[in-house]
Amino acid sequence: MEITPCRQYGWGKTVRLRKHAQYCRVQSKGRRLGGKFLLAIFAPSSILNARFGLTVSKRVGNAVTRNRVKRRLRDILRHHKTVLGGLDIVWIAKAEAASASYHQLQHDVSDLMDRILKSNHHVGPR
Numbered sequence: 001m002e003i004t005p006c007r008q009y010g011w012g013k014t015v016r017l018r019k020h021a022q023y024c025r026v027q028s029k030g031r032r033l034g035g036k037f038l039l040a041i042f043a044p045s046s047i048l049n050a051r052f053g054l055t056v057s058k059r060v061g062n063a064v065t066r067n068r069v070k071r072r073l074r075d076i077l078r079h080h081k082t083v084l085g086g087l088d089i090v091w092i093a094k095a096e097a098a099s100a101s102y103h104q105l106q107h108d109v110s111d112l113m114d115r116i117l118k119s120n121h122h123v124g125p126r
Contacts, residue, residue: 017053017088026053026088033115035108037097038073042089042116050084052077054091061098069097069105076102076109084116 017023030043045051054073056066073091
């Protein structure tokens with residue numbers, strides 16, 4: 001049986017924030033940046049790779065709409081996971097994300113990532 005290599009753009013356990021305590025740490029100690037469709041909260045991490053967490057509340061819409069937004073965000077973030085090493089980032093979808101196209105969300109994520117990179121040298125423990 002041959003072992004297949006990890007997918008380059010996978011959404012594995014090492015890329016996700018998975019525990020409630022991890023979300024709480026980022027939200028309590030992190031910095032916030034807002035875009036048109038998303039809010040990004042980021043905090044330094046001891047891990048070299050960036051880890052992402054998604055929050056899409058019922059304010060965004062019904063289950064079908066929320067899942068569509070999450071699928072789009074996962075696909076967009078899958079291509080950006082190596083850009084922001086050493087950070088944990090929680091992405092919170094605003095209600096406007098329900099009506100946003102894939103390209104609008106992609107533009108918002110890229111804009112927020114640029115702003116995170118510019119302000120990253122100011123991130124530190126509070």
